[in-house]
Amino acid sequence: MPSPFPGMDPYLETPALWSDFHASFITYWSDALSDCLPSNYEARIDEKVHLVEVSPPRSKRLERDVAVSQRRPSKTPSPAPAGVATLEPVTLSLVIEEETHERHIEILHRPDHTLVAVLELLSPANKEEPGRTLYLAKRNALVLHPVHLIELDLLLKGQRLPLMEELPPGDYYALVSRGDQRPACDVYAWTLRQPLPAIPIPLLPPDPDVWFDLGAVFTTTYERGRYARSVDYAAPPTVALDAARLAWVRERARGEKGKGDIQDGRG
Numbered sequence: 001m002p003s004p005f006p007g008m009d010p011y012l013e014t015p016a017l018w019s020d021f022h023a024s025f026i027t028y029w030s031d032a033l034s035d036c037l038p039s040n041y042e043a044r045i046d047e048k049v050h051l052v053e054v055s056p057p058r059s060k061r062l063e064r065d066v067a068v069s070q071r072r073p074s075k076t077p078s079p080a081p082a083g084v085a086t087l088e089p090v091t092l093s094l095v096i097e098e099e100t101h102e103r104h105i106e107i108l109h110r111p112d113h114t115l116v117a118v119l120e121l122l123s124p125a126n127k128e129e130p131g132r133t134l135y136l137a138k139r140n141a142l143v144l145h146p147v148h149l150i151e152l153d154l155l156l157k158g159q160r161l162p163l164m165e166e167l168p169p170g171d172y173y174a175l176v177s178r179g180d181q182r183p184a185c186d187v188y189a190w191t192l193r194q195p196l197p198a199i200p201i202p203l204l205p206p207d208p209d210v211w212f213d214l215g216a217v218f219t220t221t222y223e224r225g226r227y228a229r230s231v232d233y234a235a236p237p238t239v240a241l242d243a244a245r246l247a248w249v250r251e252r253a254r255g256e257k258g259k260g261d262i263q264d265g266r267g
Contacts, residue, residue, distance in 0.1 A: 001228040002219065004252045007195045008154045008172055009222065011231045011253070014238045015124075022123055025221045026103045029119070032217055033105065033201070036210055040110045041203060047103045102126075102135070107148075109204055116204055117148035127158025136162070146179035148202045152214070156239045163187070174199045174214070192245060 003009045012021050026045060033043040080086045105119040125131035139161075142149055151161060153173045160167055161175060163185065170189030176199060177185040188199055196218050200209035222228075233253040241249060 001223070003222045003228070004233065004255055005249075006193060007190065007215065008192070008218065009227070009231070010156060010192065010237045010239050010241075010249060011233065012222075012227060013155055013157065017227065017230060018124065020225065021221060021227070022121055023103060024225050025121055025217060026105060028220045028224075029121070029217045030105050032220075033107070033119075033210075033212065036212065037107070038203070038207060038210075041116065041207075042108050042110060044106050044108060045103055046106050102138075107201070107203070114204075115147055117150060117202060118142060119150045119201070120152065122151060122153045122155060122158075122161075124155060124158055127153075127155060127160075132159060143177060143182060148179050149175075149177040150199070150201060151175040151177075156241070172196075176200060176202070178202050180205075193248065 012018060030043045030045050037043060102123075102125075104121075106115060107117040107119070108114065109116050120126075122135075123131075126135040139149070139151075151174070153161065153175075156171060160173070163175075164183065167173065168187060168189045171191045172189070174188040174197070175185055176188070179202075186200075188197055190197055196213075196215035198211050198213045198215075201212050202209050236246070237249055237253075
């Protein structure tokens with residue numbers, strides 16, 4: 001079943017689904033690139049792991065070691081032996097580090113495997129602290145080299161990527177920064193109501209750009225992920241929207257729920 005939205009589905013922005021969507025989108029994006037790149041290029045998925053400090057509220061997401069929890073239940077300390085000098089402890093919070101996995105696509109030139117372009121699909125961790133600082137540091141290091149950088153932001157929440165000028169109006173963005181034209185950056189902007197566009201993927205001269213249909217990758221990701229079965233379109237989206245956009249989203253979502261009721265025999 002296709003998504004009820006013409007472009008990006010805002011219901012996929014929920015934490016329960018985004019990680020799976022991100023990994024699947026990157027995989028199908030890489031596969032589709034491999035089909036359309038010239039024979040002297042290849043697309044490969046790379047992954048980097050970072051440790052970031054998390055605040056106490058976020059640390060609740062970390063899973064406890066069940067075995068340790070069973071052996072050492074939470075309780076107050078046992079009384080000290082008589083006659084032994086003791087101190088009253090001050091209870092403080094540990095600094096807890098959480099792993100973040102960043103998958104991206106690299107386009108390499110054959111036969112020497114020269115890095116030509118890096119393609120990123122932003123995640124919430126890239127747009128919120130403390131992960132945002134790590135991502136921007138990696139981004140700043142990359143743009144010092146003559147490598148093309150394509151950044152795709154399919155998230156409504158979080159801080160936008162920094163540019164010298166204000167971004168054009170839009171809900172979603174694709175930034176194409178060519179290694180030989182910096183600091184210029186081509187920005188493609190579109191709204192919730194619009195389909196995902198085709199964007200150019202620059203290669204090495206004299207090879208022309210490869211124009212790539214993001215909408216086709218989204219459709220493959222959505223349908224193969226069977227997200228229509230997992231998304232509760234009867235509930236409001238988890239992202240904050242103004243009244244007009246929320247009304248439009250709920251109208252589209254109600255249409256999807258109605259189709260599901262008919263297929264389940266409830267219509």
